[in-house]
Structures are given as C-alpha cells and as structure tokens.
Amino acid sequence: xxxxxxxxxxxxxxxxxxxxxxxxxxxxxxxxxxxxxxxxxxxxxxxxxxxxxxxxxxxxxxxxxxxxxxxxxxxxxxxxxxxxxxxxxxxxxxxx
Numbered sequence: 001x002x003x004x005x006x007x008x009x010x011x012x013x014x015x016x017x018x019x020x021x022x023x024x025x026x027x028x029x030x031x032x033x034x035x036x037x038x039x040x041x042x043x044x045x046x047x048x049x050x051x052x053x054x055x056x057x058x059x060x061x062x063x064x065x066x067x068x069x070x071x072x073x074x075x076x077x078x079x080x081x082x083x084x085x086x087x088x089x090x091x092x093x094x095x096x
Contacts, residue, residue, distance in 0.1 A: 002034045003091050005083055011069060012091070014077045018047035023054045025094050033076065034094055048072060055079070059087050 003012045015029040020037035029035035040050035048068070056063045059081060071077030081087055 002028065002032055002095075005088070008083045010081050010083050010087060010091070012079050012081065014051070014079060016047060016051060016075050016077055018042040018075075023050065025058070028095055055081070059090055061087070
C-alpha cells in the first residue's frame with residue numbers, strides 16, 4: 001500500500017516525475033508508491049513546491065498542512081498529511 005495511517009496522520013509514498021507536460025496522478029508505482037507527474041523541473045526545489053501545491057488542491061488541505069518526511073532531494077518521497085475521511089477516500093480513488 002502506498003500510504004499508511006499512523007498517529008492521526010497519513011504517510012504517502014510518492015514517486016515524482018518532474019518536468020512533465022502537466023501535473024497528474026499516474027497511478028501505482030510498484031506496490032508501495034503512487035506516481036505523480038509534475039510540470040516543474042527538479043531545480044532549486046521548484047518541483048517540490050509544485051508537488052505541494054498540486055497535492056493541496058487535490059486533497060483539499062492547505063499547503064502548510066503538507067510536510068515532507070523524506071525525499072526532498074530525491075524522486076522517491078514520503079509526505080505527511082492530516083488524517084481525515086475525505087483524504088482517505090481520495091487516495092483510494094487514485095488507485096481505482
């Protein structure tokens with residue numbers, strides 16, 4: 001599973017693909033990550049900022065509620081978001 005719920009937070013494993021033609025959720029990447037394409041290049045944190053902005057919009061949370069656990073300088077990332085029923089249902093939609 002690409003996400004884990006722990007301590008009232010959701011940990012999401014992401015495989016980011018920067019410098020794509022558009023921002024989009026692609027689907028599962030293996031069994032333990034979700035692949036997300038990001039328009040911004042991986043230069044000076046631009047792709048991370050775009051990823052946070054995109055996820056905030058998709059999950060209907062503020063950008064400040066999304067934080068990196070790991071992978072800020074890597075394509076494999078783990079982010080943390082608040083646990084709520086909307087986000088869990090949205091994550092399930094991503095793999096259907």
